[in-house]
Amino acid sequence: MGFKWKSLMLTIFTFLMVVCNASLINSNVVRSIKSEDGDVIDCIPIHKQPAFDHPALQNHSIQMRPSNDPTMAKTEREEEVPNIVVKQLWQKSGSCPQGTIPIRRTQTKEGHIASKKPSFSHLNDKEKMVDNNDLELLQLNHSLAVLIAQGFAYYGAKGDIKLCYAQVERDDEYTTNQVSLITGPFRNYEAIESGWAVNPGVYGDRQTRLFVYWTVDGSVNTGCFDLTCPGFVQTSSDIALGAPIYPISDPEGNDPSVITIFIHKDPETNNWWVNYGEEVNIGYWPAELFNGLCFHAESVQWGGDVYSKRVGMHPGHTATGMGCGQYPSPEPFFGSAFVKRMRVIQNKVLVPPAFVNTYADEYRCYRALYLSDYVEDPEFYYGGPGRNFLCP
Ligand SMILES: *[C@@H]1O[C@H](CO)[C@@H](O)[C@H](O)[C@H]1NC(C)=O
Ligand SMILES: *[C@@H]1O[C@H](CO)[C@@H](O)[C@H](O)[C@H]1NC(C)=O
Numbered sequence: 082m083g084f085k086w087k088s089l090m091l092t093i094f095t096f097l098m099v100v101c102n103a104s105l106i107n108s109n110v111v112r113s114i115k116s117e118d119g120d121v122i123d124c125i126p127i128h129k130q131p132a133f134d135h136p137a138l139q140n141h142s143i144q145m146r147p148s149n150d151p152t153m154a155k156t157e158r159e160e161e162v163p164n165i166v167v168k169q170l171w172q173k174s175g176s177c178p179q180g181t182i183p184i185r186r187t188q189t190k191e192g193h194i195a196s197k198k199p200s201f202s203h204l205n206d207k208e209k210m211v212d213n214n215d216l217e218l219l220q221l222n223h224s225l226a227v228l229i230a231q232g233f234a235y236y237g238a239k240g241d242i243k244l245c246y247a248q249v250e251r252d253d254e255y256t257t258n259q260v261s262l263i264t265g266p267f268r269n270y271e272a273i274e275s276g277w278a279v280n281p282g283v284y285g286d287r288q289t290r291l292f293v294y295w296t297v298d299g300s301v302n303t304g305c306f307d308l309t310c311p312g313f314v315q316t317s318s319d320i321a322l323g324a325p326i327y328p329i330s331d332p333e334g335n336d337p338s339v340i341t342i343f344i345h346k347d348p349e350t351n352n353w354w355v356n357y358g359e360e361v362n363i364g365y366w367p368a369e370l371f372n373g374l375c376f377h378a379e380s381v382q383w384g385g386d387v388y389s390k391r392v393g394m395h396p397g398h399t400a401t402g403m404g405c406g407q408y409p410s411p412e413p414f415f416g417s418a419f420v421k422r423m424r425v426i427q428n429k430v431l432v433p434p435a436f437v438n439t440y441a442d443e444y445r446c447y448r449a450l451y452l453s454d455y456v457e458d459p460e461f462y463y464g465g466p467g468r469n470f471l472c473p
Contacts, residue, residue, distance in 0.1 A: 111181050116171030118288060118325045121186040124177035127316065130184070135311035137369040145316055146362060148349040151237060151431060169291070169324045176318070182364075183321040184308055219442060220268075224392040226403060226441040226449040226463040227384030230425055230434035234377035237345030237426030238262055238434075239356075242276055242383075243419050244338045245330045246289050247402035250467070254389040254401045255280035257292070258418060260342045262353070262378035264371075268299045271374045273366050275342045275355050277326060283309070288325040291340070293355055295366055315364035320357055330405070334413040345426055351375050381434065383420040384449060384463045395473050398446060404464020409450035411462055418464040433459065446472035 112124040132138055177183045219225065230238075240260050247256045259276030275293045283306050284290055293313055296304030307322035308315065315322065330337040343356040351368035368375050389399035404418025411417075425434045439449035439461075447465035465472070 111178060112175070113186075114171055114175040114177075114183070116174050116324070118170045119286065120171055120321075120324055122171045122175075122177075122183045122321050122324065123186050124181040124318075125184050127180055127182050127318075130182055130315055131308050131311045132314040132367070133311070135370070138311070138314075138367060141314070141367055141369060143314060143316070144347070144350055144352055144365065147345070147347050147354045147356075147365075149347065151343075151345050151426060168328075169321060169326055171321060171324055172319070179318065182315045182318055183324075184315075185321050185323040187309060187323075222388055222390050222392060224387045224389075224403070224442040224447055225384065226409075226439075226444075226447040226465070227382045227386075228420070228423070228437050228439055228449065228451055228461040228463075230381040230423075230437050231379065232436050233425070233427045235262060235379070235381050235425050235427060236348075236377055236429070237343065237431070238378070238381040238383075238424065239341065239343035239345075239431075240383050240420040240423045241339040241341050243330055243405065244277055244289060244326065244328075244340050245332070245405035245416075245418060246287075247279055247404060247406040247464070248400065248467075249279045249281060249287055249402075250400040251389070252281045254387070254391075254399060255282060256388075256401055256403055257294075257386045258384070258404060259292075259294075259382075259386070260344060260420075261382040262344055262374070262380075263382065264373035264377070264379045265299075269301070270299050271295075271297045271371050272299075273344060273353055273374065275344060275357075275363075277340060278306070280306070283307075284323060289327075289329055290323055291320070291326050291357070293322055293363070295370070297371060312370055313364055313366055314352075317357075317361050317363045320361050320363050322363065330416075332405070332416050334416040337413075337419075339421070341422075346377070348429075381425055383423055383461055385418065385447065387447060387467065392446075393443065398468040398472050400466070400468040402464065402466050403447040406464065406466050408465050409448050409462030411450075411452055411460065417462045420461045420463075422458060423461065443472065 109125050109129045110123045114122040257278040259274040261274035263272045265271050273295045278292045292306050294306050328338050341359050352365040354365045355363045385403040387403045391399040407417045409417045424431050439451050441449045450462040453459040
């Protein structure tokens, strides 16, 4: 009897919480935009965004723009590269008024569960390649193929990431492509990252979407995509996190389209800003969220991550692809995923990373290829199809 009463109360309480939350959100919506891609974008006053529900941000005063512009620190070579501006489809259907930010409306609560996303911080062995017979993934259920810069204090990192599509076999699996900055001990690190993802668990479909992600404990208790948990402060009224981006590169490899992601620490506030397309400041992770990352990042990673309970499993490996679903190759017609124009901020200057290593958890399934000879600017190719005859 007592037990039933308790669970009934709990149900009523939960129901009220859901109703209250829903009406709270709705009362803040200034405008709603229905996008052709199926998303609904709500324009929310910038001071009412989810970030401010975070206990550490009670007294946070919002920073509207970075106090410096590290994108100006371009080398001559970089000035020759045309800016490729990747768009979001919802922008065709409307825009958010000044003082508001576009937030993608999430339909499912399950997104929070599927949004945990480990990565890793330290690698001592160079070129660590794990054989399938002796498989030890760096993080359970994750398979990575990345380029890693280590050995300096990093205050920013950027790269041009090819934009494409990769198959995700099951709804509880995902594939991401990103620039990450990481600090702290193995399995208890702080990480911030941004790039594109196919993630049906979080987004409810298999479109290529822009994301940001952060964690302060190796994704054990914290960590989420976009604005699905309080933390990231958005300032842009033009870009919606989690919204699809286009054009996607054609699979034949002609005219690949890229997104330029640049994450950098503001020297005055210590907030970590995300700049998109060398044009839009999307927003920032406030310094209050972090310990180690208040100072600097200890490593930078560029590349791909496949999340599945069936990575490292032979037979029965997942067929979820990494990158563009192809093994890495600099030949354009292979259609491989790549990151180009990799840069880091060291000693206040934007420079190509020195001392980089490639790393792949399962080189038969997803590979990493760093090309530094015969090219003016080093290039990183990565990815793979998942299950096939090489990856049984
Ligand atoms: C916010 O300010 C109040 C009043 O000064 C203070 O008591 C509280 O600890 C502050 N909260 C945070 C998270 O800094
Ligand atoms: C990894 O997959 C196993 C096996 O399905 C599951 O029990 C576990 O919760 C997963 N661990 C993480 C950290 O996602």
